[in-house]
Amino acid sequence: MATTVAPPPSSDANVDSADLASFGYRPVLHRKLGRYASFAAGFSFVSILTTIFQFFGFGYSFGGAAFFWTWPIVFAGQFLVALNFAELAARYPLSGCIYQWSRRLGGELVGWFAGWMMVIAQIVTAAAAAIALQVVLPTIWSGFQIVGEDTALTSASGATNAVLLGSILLVVTTTINVIGIDLMARINSIGVTIEIVGIAAIIGLFFVNAERGPGVVLQTDQAAPGPYWAAFLVSGLMAAYVMVGFDSAGELSEETKNPRRVAPRTILTALSVSALGGGLMLLGALMAAPSLTDGALATEGLAYVLTAKLDSPAGKVLLGCVAIAIMVCTLAIQTAGSRLMFSMARDGKLPFAARLAAVHPRYGTPVLPAVVIGLLGIGLLVVNLGNAAIFATFASVCIVSLYVAYLLVTVPLLIRRLKGWGRTAEATDASLFSLGRFGLPVNALAVVWGIAMAINLAWPRAEVYTPHGGGWWMLWAAPLFVLTVAAVGAIVHRFVVAAPRAETSGEPAVQPA
DSSP: OOOOOOOOSSHHHHHHHHHHHTTTOOOOSOOOBOHHHHHHHHHHHHOHHHHHHHHHHHHHHHHGGGGGGHHHHHHHHHHHHHHHHHHHHHHOOOSSHHHHHHHHHHOHHHHHHHHHHHHHHHHHHHHHHHHTHHHHHHHHOGGGOOSSSOOOTTSHHHHHHHHHHHHHHHHHHHHHHHHOHHHHHHHHHHHHHHHHHHHHHHHHHHHHTOSSOGGGGGOOTTSOSSOHHHHHHHHHHHHHHHSOOTTHHHHTGGGBSSHHHHHHHHHHHHHHHHHHHHHHHHHHHHHHOSOSSSSHHHHHTHHHHHHHHOOSHHHHHHHHHHHHHHHHHHHHHHHHHHHHHHHHHHTTOSTTHHHHTOBOTTTOSOHHHHHHHHHHHHHHHHHTTTOTTHHHHHHHHHHHHHHHHHHHHHHHHHHHHHTTGGGSGGGOOTTSOOOGGGHHHHHHHHHHHHHHHHHHHHSOOHHHHOTTOOOHHHHTHHHHHHHHHHHHHHHHIIIIISSOOSOOOOSOOBOOO
């Protein structure tokens, strides 16, 4: 018979355990995370060093220097979403938060599809983040270019090498996730601290070595041909790709001390700090770039500016900070995804639920979900071996899925608010984070924003999905991916989740030692 893992013998831990029990769950995960570790989980998922290094060239190639303004616009929209998530994190401090929030607001079916869409997106996102090593490691040392000579992700050899490096990284992050949340938290927190120091150093380097003033952000002469509004919308995908995953603090609620108060703050802080650091880094890069017209800024991005301004051992150290950021970003994504998979499985909402919900008695981790996400991520990379369009395609389809999953939370929440959710005792505890009377307008704006961004991300633009040519299925990759995931999800739900079972247990098992 399965046994539970006893929580640490402290009054705070007992309160958190009793709180979890009120939702019908036993405390089997190890509650180890403090405020900084919770913040680090969200910050490392956003990981501006990882994502801006990946996507800066993409944004600049379409919008020119003025694409900078997409950054504060996307932050404002995503902050509306984060405010709603913070309110929900205070009321439902549960692992697998997107699934848990959605099903408590919109019912079992809506919640299941939100969780299904999110877990698929996290698997693809982990693979996409791991690819980013290709942007940095060969720049640090040519020996990291194991396959061919062309390091660009848009080349066949660069894409193949990215798959190799990414697969190695996923093996490492899977191992860390299996060993335990304590090790993961230490590595993640150290990595985030290094990333923050690296961000500050890069910003300082750019501003000290500026070639032009801040007025550069008004220049549109390097934008793609055609009406500027169209180019601006495409360039905005860069910021949209970056500012996701801030909900990770909520995903780890059952491993966070005092999550009702910690998680809401760290969700908002992770996004805000990321937006501030990223905005300054974008501005500094545009001011310090040796040239805005030689094409290097669009093809090489921040690495071009950094190596041009600091082509020395110190520059290699800063690029090393970026590599560390990529590692902890991949680690955080995989951790969040494994907790979501665990949360759904313990409710019997996934195939092989009993095994996926099993928690290792010593490590206190759901081992199988971490392994599954790692293997599926590697599988996705291998399937795309040699595909030069892997970068843009992976990024686009996984981020569209994330935005759809977010909508499956904010839309049911809006419906509940219209029915009076904000006036219930559950939603008006004065000691918890609350939007109060601003909840309805903030929620409504968040829904409008989410729909607009999902459409913008999924729009079948040849310059995004088939820049070097390709089949019609690549052009329509994002909507086709979402529809395919939904269709497969409907089949799984109908024949696996909704199928009658002889006995159902809502409690997770603990693996034998």
